[in-house]
Amino acid sequence: MRDFLIHQWWLLAAVIGSLVPLILQFARRGFTGTLLELDRRWIFLLMLWSVLVPIYYVGVTGRTFPEVPSALSRAVFDEIERLKPGDPVLLSFDYDPTAEGELGPMATAFVRHAVEKKLRMYFMALWPVGAQMIDNTIDKVIRADFPDLVYGRDYVNLGYKSGNEGVIKVILTNLRALYTTDTKGTALQDIPMMRGIENIQQMKLVINVGAGYPGTKEWVQYAVIPYPDKIRLVAGNTGVQATQIYPYVPLQVPGLLGAIKGAAEYEKLVIDKYGGPNPDPKYLDGLRRMGPQLFAHLLVIGLIVVANVLYFLNRRRERHT
Amino acid sequence: MRRENIWTIVMLVGLAALIGRATLTSTGMGREYVRAVPVANGQWTEYQPATYGQYLRAVNGNPAQTEYLFSWSRTIGLWAAAFFTLAVFSFLFGDNPIYKVAEAVLVGVSAAYWIVVAFWDVIVPNLIGKISPATIQNWAMPGLTGPDAARDLWYLIPLILGIMLLWRLAPKGTWISRWPLAFVIGSFAGLQMIAFLHGDFLAQLRNTVLPVIVMNQGTFDPSTSFKNLLIVAGVLCGVVYFFFSFEHTGIVGKMAQGGIWFLMITFGAAFGYTVMGRIALLAIRLEFLLDDWLWLIDPTNKRV
Numbered sequence: 001m002r003d004f005l006i007h008q009w010w011l012l013a014a015v016i017g018s019l020v021p022l023i024l025q026f027a028r029r030g031f032t033g034t035l036l037e038l039d040r041r042w043i044f045l046l047m048l049w050s051v052l053v054p055i056y057y058v059g060v061t062g063r064t065f066p067e068v069p070s071a072l073s074r075a076v077f078d079e080i081e082r083l084k085p086g087d088p089v090l091l092s093f094d095y096d097p098t099a100e101g102e103l104g105p106m107a108t109a110f111v112r113h114a115v116e117k118k119l120r121m122y123f124m125a126l127w128p129v130g131a132q133m134i135d136n137t138i139d140k141v142i143r144a145d146f147p148d149l150v151y152g153r154d155y156v157n158l159g160y161k162s163g164n165e166g167v168i169k170v171i172l173t174n175l176r177a178l179y180t181t182d183t184k185g186t187a188l189q190d191i192p193m194m195r196g197i198e199n200i201q202q203m204k205l206v207i208n209v210g211a212g213y214p215g216t217k218e219w220v221q222y223a224v225i226p227y228p229d230k231i232r233l234v235a236g237n238t239g240v241q242a243t244q245i246y247p248y249v250p251l252q253v254p255g256l257l258g259a260i261k262g263a264a265e266y267e268k269l270v271i272d273k274y275g276g277p278n279p280d281p282k283y284l285d286g287l288r289r290m291g292p293q294l295f296a297h298l299l300v301i302g303l304i305v306v307a308n309v310l311y312f313l314n315r316r317r318e319r320h321t
Numbered sequence: 322m323r324r325e326n327i328w329t330i331v332m333l334v335g336l337a338a339l340i341g342r343a344t345l346t347s348t349g350m351g352r353e354y355v356r357a358v359p360v361a362n363g364q365w366t367e368y369q370p371a372t373y374g375q376y377l378r379a380v381n382g383n384p385a386q387t388e389y390l391f392s393w394s395r396t397i398g399l400w401a402a403a404f405f406t407l408a409v410f411s412f413l414f415g416d417n418p419i420y421k422v423a424e425a426v427l428v429g430v431s432a433a434y435w436i437v438v439a440f441w442d443v444i445v446p447n448l449i450g451k452i453s454p455a456t457i458q459n460w461a462m463p464g465l466t467g468p469d470a471a472r473d474l475w476y477l478i479p480l481i482l483g484i485m486l487l488w489r490l491a492p493k494g495t496w497i498s499r500w501p502l503a504f505v506i507g508s509f510a511g512l513q514m515i516a517f518l519h520g521d522f523l524a525q526l527r528n529t530v531l532p533v534i535v536m537n538q539g540t541f542d543p544s545t546s547f548k549n550l551l552i553v554a555g556v557l558c559g560v561v562y563f564f565f566s567f568e569h570t571g572i573v574g575k576m577a578q579g580g581i582w583f584l585m586i587t588f589g590a591a592f593g594y595t596v597m598g599r600i601a602l603l604a605i606r607l608e609f610l611l612d613d614w615l616w617l618i619d620p621t622n623k624r625v
Contacts, residue, residue, distance in 0.1 A: 044413045051600060052607050059611060059618025101605030102598055128438040139370065162443045165512065180446050185464040221520030239598030243591040251528055252520075259594055260601040282621045289604050296600040 004057060011056060015049050035310055043303065050299045054291035064287040065294060073265035076234045076255030077113070079205060085118035087204040088197065092219065093137070095211035096129035099238050105263040105286035106236035107133065107209045109270045111141045112283060114207075116274040120193050121155040122203065124179075126167055126214045131159045131183055140282065152191045159183035164214040168222040171200050172231075201230040208235045216245050216253070224252045236262060264290045342615070348624070350616040351403070353395035357388055368392065372623040403614040406606050448483075451476040529556045555583040 005012060022042050026034045058064060069077070083089065091110060095103045114121050123134040134157050142149050149155060158179050161167045170177050175198060181187055188194040200206065206223065210216040216235040223231045232254065237245055239259035249256055257266050263286035271279045281288075343350050354376040355368040371389050379389040408423035446465070450457040454470040482501040489498035531549040535542040561573060562580030569577045611617045616624065 041414060047603070048607075051603050052611075055604060055608050056611060056618060059608075059620045062620065098602070101601040104605075128435055128442075131442075143369075160438060160442050161447075162439055165516070169512070178447065180450060180470070181462060181464055185462045187464050187470070190464065217520075218516075220524075221516035225516070225520045225524055239594035239596075239601070240591075243587075243594050247525055247528060252524060259597045261597065280621075285621075288620055289601060289608075292604040292607075293597060293600055296603075297596070300596055 004061060008056070008060065011053065015053065018045060018049075032310065032313065035306060036314070046299055047296060050295040051292040054295050055288075058288050058291045062281065064284060065290050067264045067268045067287055067290060069265040069269050070262075072249065072256050072258070073262055073269060074255075075250070076236075076257055076266055077269040079232065079234045079255050080110075080113050080117060080119075080207075083117055083119055083204055086120060088120045088122060088193075088202060089114055090122045090124065090200050090203040090206045091134075092124050092126060092206065092208045092210075093130045093133045094126045094215045095133060095209060095238075096127055097133075099211035100133070101289065102238045102260045102263065103209050103211060103236060104133075104137075105260070105267060105289070106257050107137045108141055108283060108285065109263065109267045110207050110209065110236070111137050112274065113270045115142060115146050115149065116270075119204075122158060122193075122197070123155065124158040125160040126164060126218075127211070128160050128162070131157070134159075135183075145280070152186070153193055156191055156193055157183045165218040165222045168214075168218060172223055172227065173199050173201075175199050201227055204232070206231055206233045208233060209237075210235060210241060211238045212241055215241060220245075220248050220252045224248075228252075236266075260286055260289050260293060348616055351396065351399055351614045353392045353399050355390055355392040355395065357390060370395070374623055374625050377624075399613060403610060406610060410606075448476055448480060452480065529553060554579070559583050 022034075028034075029037075080089075091107075091114070093107060111121070123138070125131050125134060127133075138155070138157065142155060151157075159182065161178050163170070163178070167178060171179070176188060179188060182191060196202075200223070206219060208216050208219050210219075216233075216237055219233055219235070224233050233252070234255040235245060235253055236257035237259070242256065242258035242262070245253060245256055246258075257263055265286075267284060267286040271283055275283060339350075352373065354371045354373055356371040356375070358367045358369055359365075360367045368390075376389040376391070379386045405423045405426065408419045411417055412420040441461075445457060445461055450462065450465055450470070451473045454465060454472055458465050458470065482504060485497050486501045487498070489495055529552060531553055533546060533550045533553060535545040535549060537545070558576050558580035560580070561576040562584065564573075564577075567573050608618075608620075612620060612623075619625065
């Protein structure tokens with residue numbers, strides 16, 4: 001930390017320099033007077049620094065914060081661990097670039113885990129940009145680090161189909177009613193790993209990375225509930241979405257990764273087992289992004305406490321007057 | 322000094338610093354590289370994304386190499402992404418024309434993207450490909466062969482319904498569009514009703530009928546018992562709070578009060594998760610600016 005502060009003195013100077021007017025305001029008007037009339041842009045600036053400085057620190061030093069996997073993340077990990085090499089798994093990437101910050105690390109970790117377990121991966125998307133998210137993850141993990149895997153034998157990208165939950169309902173019984181080709185335009189019967197696959201009930205596990213509608217809720221309602229003995233589902237969700245999925249845990253969704261915290265925990269489990277002594281930093285995105293989370297949360301908690309104290313002080317003052 | 326002048330100076334200093342960093346420093350910033358991969362026996366070239374580190378290694382090995390190349394188009398895209406990120410952030414300071422431009426571009430590009438994706442992923446393979454497979458084979462998808470390419474005239478029905486839906490744009494006969502709309506709403510409502518009845522109502526009943534005294538291998542399991550008790554109490558209190566047939570007094574009132582507490586804790590947890598999600602969004606944009614654009618950090622060793 002000391003070395004960081006010495007070498008990156010300009011960052012410290014920028015942070016302090018930008019806050020000088022606020023400090024002067026505190027000195028002139030006092031603590032309560034300043035806070036009662038605080039311009040909200042100061043809060044934006046504080047939030048900027050509380051996120052930017054940890055990102056910069058982690059980016060320069062390469063250090064990450066310690067993470068202890070929760071029971072739900074471990075359940076996701078165990079669900080994939082129990083599968084045998086060659087088992088088919090369906091990976092539905094139902095998100096777009098706006099959720100990449102939270103869900104990208106989960107998607108990367110899921111694919112890395114599936115590759116390490118030698119599972120056959122069937123990618124699909126219920127969101128239009130999901131197909132690009134699949135391509136990005138395949139480029140990042142499979143093409144970059146596992147070039148021996150063959151497209152059509154070990155993994156296939158079925159791409160996006162519109163119809164939201166209607167797609168799930170159809171492919172539950174007849175995959176080919178909607179998917180006639182993969183994203184490259186190759187007919188399904190010409191893809192070796194598609195032979196014998198008639199519907200998604202044949203998948204040993206469905207992995208959903210979802211950011212909203214259609215997403216995990218629809219997979220539960222239209223796939224898990226009608227076929228509870230055949231479809232097993234684990235999911236990774238954004239923070240906003242995760243609270244809606246918790247009621248389905250553990251009967252309908254045995255494992256759930258919630259937001260970047262869930263991603264970091266699952267990443268740790270995968271990297272501890274398969275990452276080796278010096279894991280590639282690209283598999284640590286979630287762990288790295290927990291640094292800004294810590295400081296931003298401290299700031300939010302501090303602001304909530306200060307705002308409540310001010311509220312009660314103000315109320316008492318109004319009562320006295 | 323006027324506030325506008327101060328901001329103009331800050332902007333100019335920032336712009337000068339960016340130009341200086343991009344052109345005068347040894348590392349530079351904001352450049353994108355690609356790897357040229359010949360495809361189909363060299364008939365055409367596929368440009369895959371590459372890192373600056375890969376480019377440097379290739380040039381050090383062979384200065385005349387042509388496999389790793391600087392990409393103008395990707396570099397312009399990167400700078401556009403950085404500009405639009407800052408443009409959207411500028412809204413925090415106040416509404417301004419740059420933010421409006423970014424907003425309009427996002428809406429326009431999204432709409433265009435949706436139309437193109439819907440056309441190529443749905444209308445071409447799933448509609449025209451079913452009604453006239455030969456047309457699609459000759460025109461767009463030579464890979465569409467075998468049993469998946471069989472003609473299926475049932476797909477004329479969605480085609481007719483689709484045309485009827487577009488009748489809305491015609492000056493006369495807009496009532497025609499109401500029939501397919503009624504079909505869509507009716508079928509969607511039916512699907513949703515069954516899904517919610519099974520997925521939410523019945524499944525949630527099943528999920529909340531839990532034993533409050535849990536025995537694990539013959540011994541009392543206090544933590545699971547407490548967890549189950551909390552879930553059952555939370556559901557009962559929450560339901561009682563929304564039960565308005567009785568006045569909320571006595572035991573009903575106390576349970577309703579408990580329901581408020583459970584609801585507030587739930588909202589608090591949801592808010593906490595939302596905060597986490599929003600911070601993650603901010604973090605990835607800042608990471609993009611510092612890493613991909615400004616080259617100030619390199620967490621994934623892209624430029625080593």
